[in-house]
Structures are given as C-alpha cells and as structure tokens.
Amino acid sequence: MTDMTVVNISAIQAVALASVTYYFGVWVRRRVNILERFSIPTPVVGGMLVAFVLSALEGFGICAFKFDTSLQTLLMLAFFTTIGLVASLKVVFEGGKLLVGFLIAVTILCVLQNLIGMGLADWLGLDFHYGLLAGSVSMMGGLGTAAAFGPYFEQTYHIVGGTAAAITAATFGMVIALIIGAPFSQWLIRRYKVQTPKAVGRPEPELKIPEDIDTAVVDDTSPTYTPELLKAGTIVAVCMAFGTILSMFMGQFITLPAYIGSMIVAAIVRNIGDFSGKYTVEGKGLNTIAEMSLVLFVTMAINGLKLHELVHLAVPLMIILAAQTVLMLVFAWGVFFMLFGKTYDAVMLCAGGIGFSMGATANGLANMQAIAEKYGSSPKAWLIVSLVGAFLIDLINALMITWMATW
Numbered sequence: 001m002t003d004m005t006v007v008n009i010s011a012i013q014a015v016a017l018a019s020v021t022y023y024f025g026v027w028v029r030r031r032v033n034i035l036e037r038f039s040i041p042t043p044v045v046g047g048m049l050v051a052f053v054l055s056a057l058e059g060f061g062i063c064a065f066k067f068d069t070s071l072q073t074l075l076m077l078a079f080f081t082t083i084g085l086v087a088s089l090k091v092v093f094e095g096g097k098l099l100v101g102f103l104i105a106v107t108i109l110c111v112l113q114n115l116i117g118m119g120l121a122d123w124l125g126l127d128f129h130y131g132l133l134a135g136s137v138s139m140m141g142g143l144g145t146a147a148a149f150g151p152y153f154e155q156t157y158h159i160v161g162g163t164a165a166a167i168t169a170a171t172f173g174m175v176i177a178l179i180i181g182a183p184f185s186q187w188l189i190r191r192y193k194v195q196t197p198k199a200v201g202r203p204e205p206e207l208k209i210p211e212d213i214d215t216a217v218v219d220d221t222s223p224t225y226t227p228e229l230l231k232a233g234t235i236v237a238v239c240m241a242f243g244t245i246l247s248m249f250m251g252q253f254i255t256l257p258a259y260i261g262s263m264i265v266a267a268i269v270r271n272i273g274d275f276s277g278k279y280t281v282e283g284k285g286l287n288t289i290a291e292m293s294l295v296l297f298v299t300m301a302i303n304g305l306k307l308h309e310l311v312h313l314a315v316p317l318m319i320i321l322a323a324q325t326v327l328m329l330v331f332a333w334g335v336f337f338m339l340f341g342k343t344y345d346a347v348m349l350c351a352g353g354i355g356f357s358m359g360a361t362a363n364g365l366a367n368m369q370a371i372a373e374k375y376g377s378s379p380k381a382w383l384i385v386s387l388v389g390a391f392l393i394d395l396i397n398a399l400m401i402t403w404m405a406t407w
Contacts, residue, residue, distance in 0.1 A: 005063040011071040018299040021046040025299075038178050041143060041360075043295055044171050047302025055307035067304045069151070073258060075297035076148050080259035080398075081239045082290035084266025085281045086391045090274045098340070099384045102349060105335050106393050107400070109357055110136040112331065114404050116323050124316040129159045132405055134320040138169035139328075140397050142360040144294055146170040147301035149401060152257045157405065161309030165317060167302055168310060172321050174359035177328075181367030184329060185351040188337055189344075189375060196344050197376025232285030239266040256402050263395060328358055347371065348378040352385030361389035 009017065025046025029035045035045055058064045092099060114135035121131030133153060138146045150163025159165075189196060243262025250256055273279045310317070332350045340346040351371050355364025364385050372378070 004058070004061055007063055007065050009065055009067045011068040014067050014069070014300055014303070015071055015296060017050075017303060018047075018296050021050050021303055022295055022299050024049070038175050040171070040174070041298075043299040043302055044143065044167075047299050047305075048171075050303050051305040051307055054303070055305065058306070059308040065304075067300070069300070069304070072297050072300040075293040075300070077240050077243070077259050077262050078236055078293040079144060079290060079297060080148070080394075081236050081243065081262040081266045082286055082293070083391050083394050084239065084263035085235065085270045085286060087267040087270060087395055088274050089271050091387055092392065098345075098380065099387060101340070102336075102353075102384050103388050103392055103396075105339070106140070106353065106357065106388055107396055109327075109331055109335075110140050110393070110397050110400050111404075112327060113139050113324060113357075114400070116327055117320050118404070118407075120320045120323055121316065124319065126313075126316055127157070127159060128407070129153050129157050129162070129405060130165060130313065130316070131320060132401060133159070133162055133166040134169040134317060134324065136397050137401055138166045139173050139324055139358050140356075140393060141170070141401075142174070142356075143167065143170045143298050145394070145397065145401075147298045148257060148259060150301070153405070161306060161313060163301060164305045164307055164310050165313055167305060169317065169321060170359070173324070174363055176321075176325055177355045177358035177363045178366065180325070180329065181351050181354040181363070182370040184332065184354065185347050185367065185371050186374075188333070188347050188350060189371075192337075192342055194342065194344050194347055197378075199375070228285035229288060230285070232281070232289055235269065235281050236266075236286070236289055239269055254402070254406075257398065260398060260402070263398070267395065324358070328354055344375070345378050345381045348381035349385065352381060352389065356385065356389030356393075361386065364389050 022042055023046075025042040025044070028049070029040070029042055029045050032045075054065050092103075114132055117131030117133075117135030118128040119131065121128050121134070133146070133150065137149045141149070146166035146169065147163070150166040153159040153162040153166075188194065240262045243259075243265040245261070246265055247256060247258060247261030250261060270281055273281055332354050336350045336353045337346045340349055348368050348371060351367040352364035355361070355367040357364075365382070368378070368382060368385065
C-alpha cells in the first residue's frame with residue numbers, strides 16, 4: 001500500500017484559505033435561511049464545509065492536508081489580548097451587586113458544566129478531558145475558547161480529535177441556546193405571572209444617537225481611521241510581547257494555554273489606564289483587531305479539523321451535550337430566575353444567560369431582544385449580560401479550565 005500524499009499548507013496560504021472560506025460562508029449563509037435564523041457563525045458555515053471535504057479526502061486515503069498554524073496562534077493571542085484589554089474593574093464596580101452576583105453564579109455554572117462533562121465522559125469510558133471540551137470550554141467559552149483549547153488539549157494531554165469535539169460541541173450549544181432561550185424565558189413570564197414593562201405601561205428607554213456623531217458611511221471630511229488602529233495595534237502587540245514572557249515564567253510551575261499571559265498583562269494595562277487616567281485602550285481600533293483576529297483564527301481552526309476523528313465520539317458527545325442542556329435549563333430556572341428575585345430583570349438574565357452560557361454573547365443578546373420586542377426592555381439585564389458574557393467570564397473560565405484539566 002502506497003503512502004498517502006501529504007499537501008503542506010503554509011502559514012500564509014492558511015490565512016488566504018481562511019479568508020476565502022469566510023466569504024464562502026457569507027455567500028452560503030445568505031442563501032440558506034435556517035443558518036441566518038439560528039445565527040450560525042459564518043466561520044462555522046464555511047469552515048465546516050471545507051473541513052468536511054478535506055477530511056473526506058483524507059478518510060478515503062486520497063490525500064492529507066497539513067496546516068502550518070503559526071499565524072493561527074498569533075491571531076489567537078491577539079484576540080484574547082483584546083479580551084484582557086476590555087476587562088475593566090471600574091466597569092465591574094459600576095455594575096453593582098447584581099453584576100457581581102451574576103458573575104459568581106455564572107462561575108459556579110462553569111464548574112458544574114465541567115463536573116457533569118468530566119463525570120459522564122469517565123462513565124462512558126472516555127478520557128475526562130473530552131468532558132471538559134464538551135463542558136465550559138465549548139458551552140461557556142464558545143467557538144473562540146473551543147478553537148484555542150482544542151489544540152492545547154491535543155498537544156498537552158494527547159486528546160485525539162479534541163479540536164473537532166470542542167468546536168462541534170460549541171456549534172451545538174449555539175443552536176440549542178437560540179432554540180430554548182426565548183421560549184423558556186417566555187414560559188417563566190407566563191408561569192410566574194411576571195410583571196413586564198409593557199404590561200404595567202412603563203415607558204421604553206430610548207436609544208438616542210448624539211448629534212455630534214455622523215452616521216454617514218462615507219465622509220471625506222472625517223479624520224483618518226488609521227491612528228486609532230495603529231494605537232490599538234501597538235497596545236495589543238506590547239501586551240502580547242510581555243505576555244509571552246509571563247507565560248514562559250508561569251510555565252515553569254503550571255502548564256497554561258499560550259494566551260493566558262497576554263490576557264493577564266492586557267487586563268493590567270487596561271486597569272492602570274482606567275485608574276490613572278493617563279491613557280485609554282478602548283475604541284474602534286481595538287474592536288477591529290478583535291473581530292478580524294477572531295474570524296481568521298476560528299476559521300483557520302475549523303478548516304483544519306479532522307472530522308473523521310469524531311466518529312467514535314458521536315454518541316458519547318450527544319449524551320454529554322444533552323446533559324448540558326438539561327443543566328442549563330435547571331440552573332437558569334433555579335438560580336438566574338428564582339435566586340435573582342423572579343422579576344422581569346431575572347427573566348432577561350435567564351434569556352441572556354442561556355445564550356452566552358451555551359454559545360456566545362451575541363446569542364444571549366439575540367434571546368433578550370426577542371423577549372424585549374414582545375414584553376419590553378431591561379437595560380440593567382442588558383448591561384450585565386453584555387459585560388459578563390463579553391469578557392469577564394472569559395478570563396475566569398480560561399483559568400478554571402486550565403486548573404480542572406490537571407485533575
């Protein structure tokens with residue numbers, strides 16, 4: 001039997017393929033309504049199709065593809081550094097007791113997701129790390145964390161198909177979160193006769209655009225956007241540089257994902273700026289870097305999936321994910337709703353919490369928007385879900401996963 005042909009994809013070629021794959025996903029998503037309806041991310045749409053083709057070629061013994069992931073790692077570091085740069089303690093303090101309480105509750109949920117995943121994986125005869133990958137790695141962490149920890153588990157703990165399992169679980173979670181989030185929240189309103197803003201005639205808070213903000217798409221008189229992008233890029237690069245040094249130092253005592261050091265340094269830089277008032281790090285430039293790095297690194301990770309390695313994991317993964325869904329509903333009812341006062345704000349925390357605890361912050365906000373259109377808005381819940389889901393829980397979750405992986 002002849003050896004299979006191996007096609008080596010360089011780092012530059014991998015980025016180019018990811019870019020083309022992303023826009024292929026955009027094209028497909030616009031033409032398949034169900035993908036839009038369930039907010040399936042574009043990198044998943046395009047990447048899974050490419051991964052299926054490449055995995056089929058390898059599975060049938062035609063040829064295998066080997067990706068150079070050096071730039072994928074760089075993009076991953078950049079994305080998680082931007083997460084650290086928005087981790088403002090001042091924002092946490094302004095959120096008050098409700099934000100802190102919600103963050104504690106979500107942290108407990110992270111632990112429960114992992115314990116259930118690890119316990120079921122062990123019961124099903126799998127390495128417990130698969131349970132972590134189908135736990136808070138993919139549920140609370142979403143695609144970004146799944147794409148980061150999958151390769152890390154494969155290299156550190158020799159988990160075959162870890163990346164494919166994590167990304168598949170994250171995609172499942174995003175779909176389920178959108179299916180159950182709004183209906184479950186609506187059931188709570190009806191079952192417990194929750195007073196809603198529209199029911200009591202409370203005026204809707206208006207979103208007003210300041211007069212000094214120009215909403216035109218193109219304006220030749222506006223200042224160039226380049227300085228903001230360069231400033232953000234410089235801050236991200238410096239945080240990544242010092243973060244790699246911190247990671248090397250911490251690596252002498254504990255095995256950590258490559259991005260932890262950069263995320264910690266970024267959070268320190270952000271809060272020094274906040275409390276000293278000497279500089280700021282937020283803005284359009286930082287958002288652009290975050291979005292571009294996330295899209296490219298997740299698409300690259302999905303393109304390189306070995307989907308044929310998932311065959312033996314299909315049934316166990318379905319069992320673990322079904323258990324995660326039940327846990328989410330019970331926790332949302334017992335903690336997000338009952339413990340937080342059975343109010344309309346608590347209902348909205350349920351809708352948003354289900355969204356980002358099984359998928360992404362965008363899913364949580366989509367669930368909340370669906371409820372708000374019918375029953376009225378909840379600015380407090382909207383702020384808390386945005387802050388906790390967008391960045392606060394990411395840092396806690398990463399540290400939690402790293403610790404529990406050593407058990």
